[in-house]
Amino acid sequence: MNEKSPVGEVRPSQLLWTYGPGALVDLPNLSVVTMGINQWEKDQCPPIEEARLLAAVRRVLGPQVDTLRMPPFHKSEQVDVWSAEAHIGVPVRPFPRWLRCVKCGLLSEYDVGLFEIKENRYRPEQTRFVHKACKGSKGDQPAKDADAVPARFLLACRNGHLDDFPWHYFVHNGPSDCKGTLRFFESGASLQTENLWVKCDACGASRNMAHAFGQAGRENLPACRGRHPHLDVFEDNCQEEARAVLLGATNSWFPVTLSALAIPLSRNPISQMVQDGWDYFEDLASEAEVAITVKTLKKTGALPGIDKHDPKSIWEAIEAYRSGAATDVVSESDIKGPEWEVLTHPNPPTDWPHFLSRRVEVPKGFEVQITSVLQLERLREVNALIGFTRVEAQEGGAGAVGGPGMANLSRTPPDWVPASQVHGEGIFIRFDEESLVKWEALQSVKEIEAKLFEGHRGWRNARRLEPDEEFPGVRYAMLHTLAHLLIRELALECGYNAASIRERIYADTSSSDPQAGVLVYTAAADSDGTLGGLVDLGKPENLGRLLNQALNRARICSSDPLCSEHHPGKDQSLHAAACHACSFVAETSCERGNRYLDRTLLVPTLENTTAAFFGD
Known part of the structure; x- marks a missing residue:
């Protein structure tokens, strides 16, 4: 296939959440794997400025990471297919390499030469593979080309490896000298694995695909070869068990991301801009160099508003920041800590390019439980992709110990990572x-916390994780459940798609300033995120009504009494009284994948009436 042949289109944001490096893109006629960022054209990826997030990425991937960059994209919809802009995109490669003829069932690797590519530059989605001179299922039809589709089975392991299914090994029940061609056929009306067979034309050996899964799969499949198809490498000595997965299965790729809200780290606007664009100012040695840099930034638009300040003031801010004299700088030691400080400040910023807030009254009837409410009329969230896992998502976030191994995005330590921003x-x-504190001291609350911790330990034990680590606590579970109830209620009234509303929970109690807050915000990559419908519901009269409605709905679930009586310790789950009918939201909206939820902590339920933070 021509290296520059376009084969399809995806949105830039999908290259972070769905089709990033190492992920399979299931196109209409073929399947491809997105290659590592070491093969992307870095110059086509616009940079994103967010100092706090970049610092967090460096703590995980190393100090060599110098920028966050957006995936490359076409600046217009109408692009001449023969122009240079038509070649802007991310590199992909056909994977799996094994293809199946839809007419004769021939199963073979693309590299053998029995299949060829039919490109369509004007309709990239119609690019496909064909089986040359196919003679039909019975071998008695005139020779002609037939469509070939990717084989639907693959091998994956928890260390992030992905490989072609070992068809010859599988059908011959181990290593064999037989080099006969293979056929894939169906024997029943349904497409269950029991009805799918592979047969060798030369020796007649055949195998049912049901033998590739479960306990039979553990006995019949070879060890993992440590393959990373997006990097063209094989890692030695992978000890993880290789297991069969279906092409297009959701567990074949889980992104590992970090996110941060763009917040003002300094009360001085010039000092703030110097911090935001420190990569541009770090090596400057004089005021004259500052003036030249400001002119360049004005032309490129990389640091909006910097040209409004004179070079002398900017130089003074650079020297102050370099010497550590800028005492009003918030620490970058973590991501949520500085956000909490800004959101809870007595006088939060009311006018900043990416952060516009307004304090409003607490809803009537909630003065005891709620201290303050902030309407965020403008905010920006930046997300960075730092790796991915397969088979299981990484619990505990980036840098967590144990669990599935995070696969790399590049062959060598990357000097940039893909990122996106949403307003x-x-x-x-x-x-x-x-x-x-009074609520956490209740005996009934302690019992629920013990129940959640029991489920937490069982869940982590089943995945060979350290059982006592990463438990967020009962405070987090209560705030998390309330955020879910609010998201479900807001989606009914604010006009946004429910999947475009996200949560951010602040529940860290390890510092001298314990956190206890919930941020519910829109996170859409298009104009759907800034329509104004959500922030208007933060007014006291609206928010009070929505809180009452959300809590009242949570008292009785349509799945009760099963939902309210659910014990996480018995089935090693990470939620108690919560289900799709009452508390779950889209996983794109939840920062914990619908885990650590229990509405008993908020309102009285059929099972428990004494642990509710919002009691009668």
Whole structure:
């Protein structure tokens, strides 16, 4: 296949969440794997400025990471297919390499030469493979080309490896000298694995695909070869068990991301801009160099607003930041800590390019539980992709110990990572610390925490993780459940797609300033994130009504009593009284994948009436 042949289109944001490096893109007629970022054209990837997120990425991937960059994209919809802009995109390669003829069932590797590519530059989605001179299923039809589709089975392991299914090994029940061609056929009306067979034309050996899964799969499949098709490498000595997965299965690729809200780290606007664009100012040695840099930034638009300040003031801010004299700088030691400080400040910023807030009254009837409410009329979230896992998502976030191994995005330590930014609006609710401490001391709350911890230990034990690590606590579970109830309620009234509303939970109690807050905000990559419908619901009269409605709906679930009686310790799950009918939201909206939820902590339920933070 021509190296520059376009084969399809995806949105830039999908290259972070769905089709990033190492992921399979299931196109109409073929399947491809997105190659590592070492093969992307870095110059076509616009940079994104977000100092706090870049610092967090460096803590995981190393100090060599110098920028966050957006995936390459076409600046217009109408692109001449023969122009240079038509070649802008990310490199992909056909994978799996094994193809199946839809007429005769021939199963063979593409590299053998029995299949060829039919390109369509004007309709890239119609690019396909064909079986040359196919003679039909019975071998008695005139020779003609027939479509060939990717083989639907693959091998994957928890270390992020992905490989072609070992068809010859599988059908011959181990290593064999037989080099006969293979046929894939169906024996029943349904497409269950019991009805799918592979047969060797030369020796007649055949095998049912049901033998590739479960306990039979463990006995019949070879060890993992450590293959990373997006990097063209094989890693030695992978000890993880290789297991069969279906092409297009959701567990074949899980992104590992970091995200941060763009917040003002300094009260001085010039100092703030110097921090945001420190990569541009770090090596400057004089005021004259500052003037030249400012002119360049004005032309490129990389640091909006910097040209409004004179070079002398900027130089003074650079020297102050370099010497550490800027005492009003918030620490970059973590991501949510600085956000919490800004959101809970007595006088939060009311006018900043990416952060516009307004404090409003607490809804009537909630003065005991809620301390303050902040309407965020403008905010920006930046997300960075730092790796991925297969088979299982990585619990505990980036850098977590144990669990599935995070696969790399590049052959060598990367000097940049893919990132995206979304603009939106939100509502921040801060809860009363004194009320929370009294509630956490209740015996019934302690019993629920023990029940959740039992499920947490069982869940992590089943996945060979350290059982006592990463438990967020009962405070997090309560705030998390309330955020889910609010998201479900807001989606009914604000006009946004429910999947475009996200949550951010602040529940860290390890510092001298314990956190207890919920931020519900829009996170859409298009204009859907800034329509104004969400922030308007943060007004006291609207928010109070929505909170009452959300809590009232949570008292009785349509799945009760099964939902309210659910015990996480018995089935090693990470939620108690919560299900799709009452508390779950889209996984794109939840920062924990619908885990650590229990509406019993919020309102009285059929099972427990004494542990509710919002009691009668």
